[in-house]
Amino acid sequence: MSKKKPLSHGQLRRMRANQQKRLSRSKSGDDLPEIQDSSLGPEQPAIVISRFGQHADVETTDGQVYRCNIRRNITGLVTGDKVIVRLAVEQTATISGVVEAVHPRKSTLTRPDLYDGVKIIAANIDQILIVSSVVPAFTTQIIDRYLVAAEDTNIPPVIILNKIDLIEADEQAAIDEALQRYQEIGYPVYKVSSKTGEGVQEIKALLNDQVSIFAGQSGVGKSSLINALLPDAKLAIGDVSENSGLGQHTTTTAKLLHLPSGGDLIDSPGVREFALWHLPADRVGWCFIEFRDILGTCKFRDCKHLDDPGCAIQDAVSKQQIAQDRFDNYHRIIASLDEQRHARHFRSGPDEQ
Template sequence: MSKKKPLSHGQLRRMRANHEKRLSRGKLDNQAPELQDSSLGQEEPAVVISRFGQHADVEISSGEIIRCNIRRTIQSLVTGDKVIIRQALEDGSAIGGVVEAVHPRTSSLTRPDLYDGVKIIAANIDQILIVSSVVPAFTTQIIDRYLVASEDTGISPVIILNKIDLMNDEDRADIEAALGRYRSLGYPVYEVSSKSKAGIDTVKALLNDKISVFVGQSGVGKSSMINALLPDAELLTGEVSEGSGLGQHTTTTARLLHLPSGGDLIDSPGVREFALWHLPPDRVSWCFTEFRDYLGTCKFRDCKHLDDPGCSLREALEAGKIHQDRFNNYHRIIASLDEQRHARHFRHNEE
């Protein structure tokens, strides 16, 4: 048997830090007041507004928000979950009840995590609003990654271009052409400005009677747009650095917000881009909707859809039925799968 390689000082520091975090979480959990069954009322429905470790803020039918303990038997609980709770019969405690059970989800928004595998961000969502913007630089690569994630989860995507007040004539033609391609594929596309409020009323109507979530790179104006839709949300907004053109993460905990014009909005932590390493290549192919008619018709079963002879996707590209930009973005995603899996394997081995 080969001798184990000694751990580096950096690895030892990370192991000790992770161990201390686990101990701290355990202490906090032990400090949480335990509510006995005899001190709890009848079961009633509620919805999870936000999740904090072993506690959740839930909203009951009266509109009151109650902080609850979570039963240890509940394996997963996220913002948007519909639950059954029992309230504490006596007032005076910071903990007002217990989440007893979770209803089956109609949908769940997930993203892969380097440590936890596939992580659920929010549940019972009707539509994903993919926010892009003129600044930072408009890119279809990120939009296509979110579209793949949307198609994979089965949640309807809507593309929103923000900051149209900053669009110049030089960029306008390319951006409008890209948005036109998405419209031709059947994806709803809207152009807005959270600063000038242009198009905001259209987005309000779009959100009515639905549970929606905004996703997009940092700096595209998700929080600013939410503030325009719901001024009382008092979300922090981050200015895009003029020097680097990069944004800053502005939100930290997913929470459900009620819109005065109707509908609910789940504000989730900023994500620079959705990693997709958990998806097999054939699933990514299927998530490009215009590819579906050609999948399984290539000459060779293991076709990589590059320069392979008899490739149906390549033939469709050359015939103008698939656009070059989407074809390129597809291959960028496929190329990134192994890199992301390798990064995850490396990080686990470091620990």
């Protein structure tokens, strides 16, 4: 008898995922029958506050929140989606209605996932607030990754430096200089301390009548900043690990929160590094906004912007029209693309490529 061929990484992953789905359905009630149409009321507009498997918490125009089933033909429902729902005429303690349809989105924030490809995190966002801090260590590399992600989705980004009360005297000049470079190319920059309250009022004004989302490494203080902006939120705050220096994840699913000013804030799961492997190199270059007017003017069409002769980008760096730091971060991102794609190939298995 021939020996069975061992399962690939992708096959093993799918098998485990299917087992987990079956367990989750049995625990959460996802395998219960759909609510009968005859027991549902008329259609009405709502917004998705949060998503849980095959259920979504939606808020209707009267401010009431209901947990609803999602029609099987609706895929990829996320926090911030504007939807049409039908509520049960007789409410129960568990499921209160059904999400029937989703309105077209004006914007989506996506994040690459090693297993599932590009995933939508949230929808209908007006601005991305990129939060950085001095703990974990301040780095422009992470800021530039988030800026590329924001530019790729055409959602205006804002840079926020949190925990300014922890800046050491010998760090101040370098951090101010780095932030000034972002302001010079057109990005708004705010400095804030959720601990002392410094700068919090400016952030509140920034959020007025906008749908905003915080993005940034775990540990930069997104949850504590949200608590300072909206004390009633009372979000869990994670400490920075003493061993790794990295933040501990405290948010497990995206949530939409209402601000007293009238704006909305989406609190999304933290990520330690925003992967960009789904973007081609020329798109990454375009997402560096100070490169745009120069791209396409190099001597050779396939210019890598390294030591290529006649490189217009290199020339702009030498003339200080492009900051050396931003140029270096661009090449770090380009160099990381193949590494991240290789990691995805290894984890998902060659049969899925």
